[in-house]
Every structure is written in C-alpha cells, then in structure tokens.
Amino acid sequence: MNLTEALKPDLIKIPLTGKGKTGVITELLEWLSQHHSLEDSQKVLAQILEREEIMTTGVGNGVAIPHCKTNTVTDFVIALGIHPGGVAFKSLDGKPAHIIFMLVGPDSQPGAHIRLLSRISRIISDNATREAILSCDSPEEIYKLLAEKERLLLEVIS
Template structure:
C-alpha cells in the first residue's frame, strides 16, 4: 500500500502546539473534518481514543501512529502532525512524541487498515527515515521523506 496516495498536502500539519496526545488527535480529526474526510468528527475522535486506550500507539523514536476503523470515516486517509514541542505519549522506548501519523479508514476496510499499518511500520523501522522525518520542516519535505 502506497502511503503517499493517502496523504495530501492538506493532511499535514506543521509546528502544531498541543499540551497532550488527546489534543493532537483532536487537531488532526478537526483537519479531517475541515477537508470533508469524515461524517462526524466527534465519532471519529471517540473511536481513535477507544483504540488508543486499548494499547498505546507510540512506536518509539518520537513517533506515534494512532489509528481507527470507524463508521465516521469516508475514505482511507493518513494525516500527519509535526509538533512544535513533544508531548507525553506511552511509547515502546519511553520517549515523548513529536510526530503523529494518524490512520483513519472506513469500518468496512479492515484489509486496507492492516496494509497501511504494515507499510508504515516497515518504513519506520528505518532509523534514517525517522531522522529525516524529524528534520523535515516543510510539508514538501515530509512528503519527500515518505516517498523514500
């Protein structure tokens, strides 16, 4: 699954200021709503938090990948928030998070959900790619890193 087909310039937020992970998730969901990718931002937000409460999605290296399958989602999307300052997030390596990659898929798209997660996880195993993501300062740079 090609991540770049699912993330557009409008889906990337840079220098986001948030106090905690819930606020980051809300900003990403509000952006999805603004761009008409969800039917209900409240339902989408609730579904993401319900999944997050089952098991934290902090993968380490300052990155988290919250995700959901939700009846509120119109189409598969990948949204990214690059935070101005890191926020506390339960992660595998105990580090705070500065990059949040949100995966949202319609409820009937379980196979797509798994393919997107697998593709992202494979990319993020590359430490150089993670470093490049952290060093990216523009939307274009983030998209270029994900194309690697």
Template structure:
C-alpha cells in the same frame, strides 16, 4: 494500497502544537475535517480515543500511530504531524512522540487497514527517515520525502 494514494500535502501539520496526546490527535483530525474528509468529527474522535484506551499507539523511537476503523467513513484517510518538542503517547520506550501518523479506515476493511499500518511501520522504522522528518520544516518537504521513501523502501 499505498500511503501515496491517500496522503496529501494539505494533511501534513508542521509544527504540531498540542501539549498532550488528545490535543495532538484533535489537531490532526481537524486537518481531515478542514479537507472535508471527515464529517462526524466528534464521533470519529471517540473511536480513536476508544482504540487508544485498548492499547497505546506510541510505538517508540519518537513515533505514534493513532488509528481506528469506523463505519463513519468509506475511504481511508491519513494526517501526519511533526512535533518538535514531542508529546507523551505512553510509548513502550517511554520517549515522547515527535512524529504522529493518524490513520482512519472503514470498518469493513480490516486487511487494508493492517497493510497500511505495516507500510507506515516499515517506512518509519528506518532511523534515517525519522531523523530526516525531524529536520524538515514544511508540509511540502515532509510530503515529498515520505512519498520518495515509500517508493524507495517498498517496491
């Protein structure tokens, strides 16, 4: 599964405004609710936060990828946000996260979940991608850039 198959421009939030990790996750989750991709907001939030308690999803280099699998949804969903100031996601490098990918998948699709996480990681591991995402100012620009990068970097 490709990121481009589940990403929508309406699921990109710029700028994120939350000042702590939970607020940022809630902001992104709210985009999924507004787009009618998540119905049981509180239960899904609990699943995300439970996953966060197991291990931080702050992967370093200004990036966080909070994620979970749950029986509450049937299809993969993703929301992406950019936070100009950054938020503490307890990253391994102790730097704030500026770019946040929230990925939620069905409980029974572990392999696809891992492949999507790998795909996101491959794209965002490129310094020029991270730098560009911090310069872009609209969801439309961010969306098109990510779609282009996925096509260029992963084929």
C-alpha cells in the same frame, strides 16, 4: 492502497501545538476535518481515544500512529503532524512522540487497514528517515520524502 494515496501534503501539519495525547489527536483530527471531508469527527475522535485505551499507539522512537476503523469514511485518509517538543503517548520506549501519523479507515476493510499501518511502520522504522522527516521545512518536503521511501520499499517487496 499506498501511504501516499491516503496522505497528501495538505494533510501534514507543521507544527502541532496540542498539549498531551488527547490534545494532539484532537488537533490532528480538526486539521483532517478542515482539509478532507470527514463526517462526524466527534465519533472518530471517540473511536481513536477508545483504541488508545486498549493499547497505546506510541510505537516508540519518537513515533505514534493513532488510528481507528469507522463507518464514517469510505476510503482511507491519513494526517501527519510534527510536534517539536514531543508528546507523551505512553510509548513502548517511554519517549515522547514527535512524529504522529493518524490513520482513519473504513471498518469494511480491516486487512487494508493493517497493511497501511504496517507500511507506515516499515517506512519510519529507519532512524535516518525519522531524522529526515523532523528536519523537513514544509509539508511538501515531508510528502516527497515519504513518497520516495515508499517507492523504495515497494521495489524491495515486489
């Protein structure tokens, strides 16, 4: 599965306004629930927060990727939010997260879950890409940027 198959423009929220890590995760999950059929969002929230307790998903460089595997979905879905002020995610570099991807995947596909996390990480590892995402004015613009970055990545790895 590709990033741009699981993430659609209507699942991108600009701006996020939640306070703190739990507030932003809750806000993104509510956004996801409004724009995608998601059963038992409270269970998914509990699973994501439980995952955060194990180890932070604040990967650094202004990015966090909260995620979980669950039996409440049959396919992968990704939401993305931009928080202008940044949110403390206990990131590895101690900096606030401004770009927050949320990945929810079926617990029956752990390998694909890891591959999607890896794909997101590779795409956003480039500083210019992160800056470009933050300078976008619309969800559609972010989606097009990510689609192009993913296309280029797939050319390199194939």
